[in-house]
Amino acid sequence: MTYLSATNSAKIELHLHLEGGAPPAFIRGLAQEKQVDIGGIFDTHGNYKYTDFWDFLRVYEAATQVLQTPQDFHRLTLAVLEESAKSGVIYTEAFLSPDFCGGRDVGAWREYLHAIREAADIAEKIMGITLRGIVTPIRHFGPDKARETAICAAETAGDWIVGLGIGGDEKSGHLSDFAWSFDCAREAGLRLTAHAGEWGGPDSVRSAIQDLKVERIGHGVRAIEDLALVDEIAEKGVVLEVCPGSNVALGLYPSIRKHPINELYKRGVRITVSTDDPPFFHTTMQKEYAALHDAFDWDEAFFDQLAKASLDAAFCDADTKARLHKTLEQAHA
Ligand code: HPA
Ligand code: ZN
Numbered sequence: 001m002t003y004l005s006a007t008n009s010a011k012i013e014l015h016l017h018l019e020g021g022a023p024p025a026f027i028r029g030l031a032q033e034k035q036v037d038i039g040g041i042f043d044t045h046g047n048y049k050y051t052d053f054w055d056f057l058r059v060y061e062a063a064t065q066v067l068q069t070p071q072d073f074h075r076l077t078l079a080v081l082e083e084s085a086k087s088g089v090i091y092t093e094a095f096l097s098p099d100f101c102g103g104r105d106v107g108a109w110r111e112y113l114h115a116i117r118e119a120a121d122i123a124e125k126i127m128g129i130t131l132r133g134i135v136t137p138i139r140h141f142g143p144d145k146a147r148e149t150a151i152c153a154a155e156t157a158g159d160w161i162v163g164l165g166i167g168g169d170e171k172s173g174h175l176s177d178f179a180w181s182f183d184c185a186r187e188a189g190l191r192l193t194a195h196a197g198e199w200g201g202p203d204s205v206r207s208a209i210q211d212l213k214v215e216r217i218g219h220g221v222r223a224i225e226d227l228a229l230v231d232e233i234a235e236k237g238v239v240l241e242v243c244p245g246s247n248v249a250l251g252l253y254p255s256i257r258k259h260p261i262n263e264l265y266k267r268g269v270r271i272t273v274s275t276d277d278p279p280f281f282h283t284t285m286q287k288e289y290a291a292l293h294d295a296f297d298w299d300e301a302f303f304d305q306l307a308k309a310s311l312d313a314a315f316c317d318a319d320t321k322a323r324l325h326k327t328l329e330q331a332h333a
Contacts, residue, residue, distance in 0.1 A: 007289045009303050010331035012310035012324075013084065013092040013274045015218055015241035017136070017167065018073075018116075019064050019100060020277025021080035024048055030066040030075075038062045048280050053199060053250050056280060057140070057169060064100045070115030073101060077119035077131070083278065085127035087285035090331070091324050092129065093315060095136040095167055097149075104148040106155050113156055130324065132316050133161045134193065135185075139168035143177045150181035154188035162315035165193035165218060170200045176211040186213065191315040193218055193241065198252065202226035209238060216241055216313060221252075224260040227267075234268035239313040245283035245291065246276035256295040272310040304332040 024046055031038050041059045043049040048063070050056040067073060084092050096116065102108025113133070120131040135153035137146035146166065153164050164185035166178055175194060182192055194212050197205040198219035205223045208214050209232075220240040223229045233240070244259045253259045265271050273292065275283050292298050298306075307328055311321060 007286045007293070008088055009289070009300065010307060010328050011087065011089045011285045011289070012272070012307050012314065012328075013089050013285055014216070014239075014272050014310060014314060015243055015274035015276060016080075016084070016092055016094045017060075017277050018076065018080060018094040018096055019067065020060060020280055021083065021094070021275075022063060022067075022076055023079055023083065023279050026076065026079045027063045027066055030072060034066055034068065036066050038065050047282070050280075054169065056250065056277075060277070060280070067100060070101075070112045073112050074115040074119045077116050078123060081120070081123040081127060081129050081131060083284065085123070085129040089129055089285050090327055091132075091311065091314065091316070093132050093134050093163070095165055096133045096161075097136045097138060097167075098152040099138050099141060099145065099149065104145060104152055106152055109152040110156060113161070117160060130316075130320065132314075132320075134163035134165045134315065135161060135190075137164070137166045137168075137178065137181055139166050139170065139178070139195070140172035141168065143173065143181070146178050146181045147184070150184040153185050153190060157185070157188040157190050159317050159320075161190070162317075163191040163193060165195070165216075166212075167195050167218065170195055170198055170204060175204065175207040179211055182212040182214070191215060196220060197222040198247070202229045205229060205233070209233075209236070215239065219243060219247070221247060221260050221264065223269075224264060230264065230267050230269060234270075237270055239270040239272060240264065241274050242271050243274050243276035243281075245288050246281045249281035249283070256291045259295070261292070262296040262298075270309060270313060271306075272313055273306065304328075307332070 050059045098104045098109045101112035137149040192214040193216035194208040194214045195218035196208040216239040
């Protein structure tokens with residue numbers, strides 16, 4: 001295999017925060033247009049500036065202050081998908097937050113969603129990338145707001161809003177505090193994922209599986225600290241949305257080589273690869289692939305199989321999956 005062919009291959013991404021994909025220049029431009037003061041969130045090179053995960057969350061929320069209308073999210077969606085498509089991504093699931101889209105009001109949320117979907121339709125036509133949405137309660141905003149968010153999700157559940165997945169500060173409260181929201185989403189037919197096992201240890205992953213009954217975990221990599229749990233995850237077929245570059249950028253692991261993704265894979269866990277918040281972490285799907293190739297010698301055949309397995313773990317409907325599997329086959333022929 002050549003290094004280039006693997007990094008250029010067709011990719012499936014399952015863990016991307018829409019606002020977290022905003023190029024810093026895009027946020028700066030909107031701030032200027034709207035005369036919004038978002039504080040000193042950029043470094044001298046114009047990149048996002050933060051010191052750790054919790055400071056990252058602060059900067060992230062400051063950046064969202066310029067995203068004020070459905071039209072802003074339309075533009076954001078196009079800007080984010082353009083970057084993903086450049087990396088060879090043909091399907092992505094993005095976390096969308098009713099908190100930032102009309103303050104969890106269902107009527108307002110529908111308007112934001114309409115604008116995001118219009119942008120996604122344009123991107124699909126001109127860039128060949130398909131987007132689906134996972135509604136995201138923000139953990140540190142608390143269980144009450146999460147309930148309102150889950151109601152937004154349930155009201156708009158369908159072939160485009162396909163899941164619910166909690167994000168935010170993993171150290172805030174307990175995952176079981178959010179069981180009502182997850183039950184509500186499940187009853188509306190949504191598929192479930194939760195951030196766990198990044199800043200929380202193995203117990204947080206257990207709680208996501210037992211208390212929220214998720215079928216995928218955002219990150220989940222710290223399951224490696226408990227091999228009985230790794231076996232359980234492998235046996236149950238729970239999928240990990242692994243974001244190696246994010247974990248290294250935030251200091252969870254010192255390098256990709258020291259990251260447990262390959263070990264988890266070898267132990268039979270269903271792994272996928274995503275970027276999380278690419279400009280914040282100076283990454284792209286292409287960079288993730290290149291780094292994994294360098295660290296673990298994953299080759300073209302491995303990446304082709306990874307894309308197929310990731311699509312199998314996607315929350316979209318069967319027809320969309322079948323169409324995209326064909327695209328993958330053609331791209332990898
Ligand atoms: N992790 C958790 N919550 C988030 C993130 C993230 O990377 N991005 C936005 N909210
Ligand atoms: Zn995330």
